[in-house]
Amino acid sequence: PSSVPPVHPCLRDSGARSVSVDLNNDASLLIDIPDALCERDKVKFTVHTKTTLSCFQKLDFSVPRQHEDFIWLHDTLVETEDYAGLIIPPAPPKPDFESPREKMHKLGEGEATMTKEEYSKMKQELEAEYLAVFKKTVQVHEVFLQRLSSHPILSKDRNFQIFLEYDQDLSVRRKNAKETFGSFFKNMVKSADEVIISGIKEVDDFFEQEKTFLLDYSSKIKDSTAKAEKMTRSHKNVADDYIHISATLSSLSVDDNTKVEGRVASDEELKLTELLRYYMRDIQAAKDLLYRRARALADYENSNKALDKARLKSKDMAQAEEHQQQCLQKFDKLSESGKRELTSFKGRRVVAFRKNLIEMAELEIKHAKNNMALLQGCIELLKSN
């Protein structure tokens, strides 16, 4: 039984998208998540589409979707052979209300030990935290869909269209056992890919560089994300302490206004953390592309070997030849689209970082100025008493 209140907030917050540049640009297919509901553990998103494309039955429609539906869509795309040469946008992470829920629980237990005011302040904080997590998860799901809609090839995917339009529960489709098994298998193979990718002799300079860069960057960004999270948590702890302090001070009837740190300071860090986290996943998606390409290359090389063998044996040569051609084609196609994808990915990343870093710096300054005004007010008050 969750003590978290069901939230029906309106989440239209146009400035919220900081991890990616503005994606919802193409008027022919506009997607957003205007609303979401949280019931116990499940979040229900309202996915709203506005389109001029003829492939859809209506021009303006909404459907309810759960997090699992998004995962299904992502996995389906990943498993589509045709998209092997594309960077599939990373799946949105599962909504995680564990942290605020746990804190809310602890707060409930400790209610007896604190004053009414302290309790209500802490509760307010937690509700704000909860709301922030909520907003974040909506944002992340929204961005996923918008990346798809703004991709020339992926936006045309049939499953994507079903996701947007199908007004029945998608869970039937999701429960397809074969697909589940398929993705499980895929995860198994992934670790083998790591070996493959480092073992392959790269013929193309571009990809050689990309590989080096991505592997290195990936581990570093993972590290930075973790450290940023730790830092944000510490900052929150400090902010929470200030709530207790200000509550106790006011019960001692000393002028309190020490909510100066507040959670506002941690908001900026949250932004940075989110950016890093997002790109950590995005880079993983880029790495996946490299894996697929490496596998394709391996396939190609294997097919070459097979062809050679067939030629030696003078047996099944036509078949082997055809297979080899297919592999080569696949590999080339992958390489070509891979190059495109990786280049645009780079550009996207740089732009997103720029936007986010600017916003973060501006927010820090703004909040520091607010704090200063607050502090000066307090100091005046104390001095004049």
Place this chain on the structure above:
Amino acid sequence: MSQTDMAANSQRNPPPFPGSEDQDPLSEMADGDSDEGEDIFVGNRNPVAARTESFQPNTANGEEPADLFSEEDSGPAARSSNSPPGYKSSGVHSDDDSDLFAEASMELAGGGPSTAAKPSEAEAGPSPTTRKSTTQPMSMEQLEEDEVKDNFELDVAVTNPEKIGDGMNAYMAYKVSTVTTLPMFRNRTFSVWRRFSDFLGLYEKLSLKHSLNGCIIPPPPEKSVVGMTKVKVGKEDSSSADFVERRRAALERYLQRVVSHPSLLQDPDVREFLERDELPRAVSTQALSGAGFLKMINKASDAVNKMTIKINESDTWFDDKLQEVESEELQLRKLHTVVESLVNHRKELCGNTAVFAKSIAMLGTSEDNTALSRALSQLAEVEDKMEALHQAQAASDFFIFAELLADYIRLLGAVRGCFEQRMKAWQRWQESQSTLQKKREAEAKLLWANKPDKLQQAKEEITEWEGKVTQYERDFDRISVTVRKEVLRFEKEKSKDFKSQLVKYLESFLQSQQRLIKFWEAFLPEAKAIA
């Protein structure tokens, strides 16, 4: 000057006041346990009383010690009789006659033994009415002016901690410097070297002398075996430097509180502490530290609490005040815990920020877009600066805020102690009354039984105990007056202290926010330059 003089002259309790205009605050303050309470303060209208907190009882002799620098509540009596502001009669007299001074400081209830001035004042007539006529209340402004002046009569600082000796016999010596215009000192500026046990020794001496009077004796900082051992052993790290600094600051605050207490400053032990070149080593402090003394008080108060507690008085001031004090102590303890948690969390934040900065720097090196790479390394630098800011803020949290709370938790303990002293005085009085009663009953019995020789003895005993009852009653009233005065003074000090420390704390915070803004404003163009 003994009690008997006083007994002869004044009915009861002491503080006859010069006239003041405002009766109301005073009538509340009358001791409820005597219906003469009103009398004491009738006509004790001081302009001073018009000031919100202070109730200015005078000393037993009915005059306010010309407190050399009680910042707030000095008896108008004393002042008014010394019209040139800043003329401190006791100071002058005590130079002449330090013995009298010393003796008086022991005998008199708190409020300070400006006993040297006693002779002159006493002649003026101890009764309230006489006093009223001879001493005119000064105007509020003049009194406040005096207060302000008082603040600068003596300044004390504790500096230059130095390690003397080596190994386990080593100790820290602190320089105690005084700057004063008080005539009772030999020089205007002077300093001496003292060690921690000297401070404890001072506390012990002051407690022995003054706590029975109901004075609030500021407690010294805690002993710390662990901290000192590190220092002795010569561990040259930041934690022992912190420890020494913490102790130095605490010792300074301790001394400042002692010298700002009107009665205590008059104590020759305090003068000796500040002035004398070599102090005999205080050995008994090995047993008794501030904490130890407080423990004693706590035990005593527990014991007292288990007895029949309530002082039967119609004035609930003391009861209410004690409850206030106890609940405040609880709150402060709670607050102190949270502030300690704040300090720790902030230190954690420091560490995490530093680690994060390094990580971002690494990310920057692996970033292939040049502008972004540069921006990331700039970000790393900003985060490094933030870490330094957090570090400084944690120090401020601790040294300003946490230590303030710790000081006041100890002080509130001392306040409780003086309430206990009053309780004991009351009990002594009550017991003497019941003993007197018994003696009277015994006499009656003897009368019946007609035993003339024993009767004589019984009569003598009755007289003796009558005297004791009178004395103990007077003691009790005196201590009540002192406690009240001390508590009000304490509250005023506390409010001032808290306010000034909080302002300091907030100002340090303000500064750090200003620097934060500078850092981020410098970073912004770098971020904008990314392409």
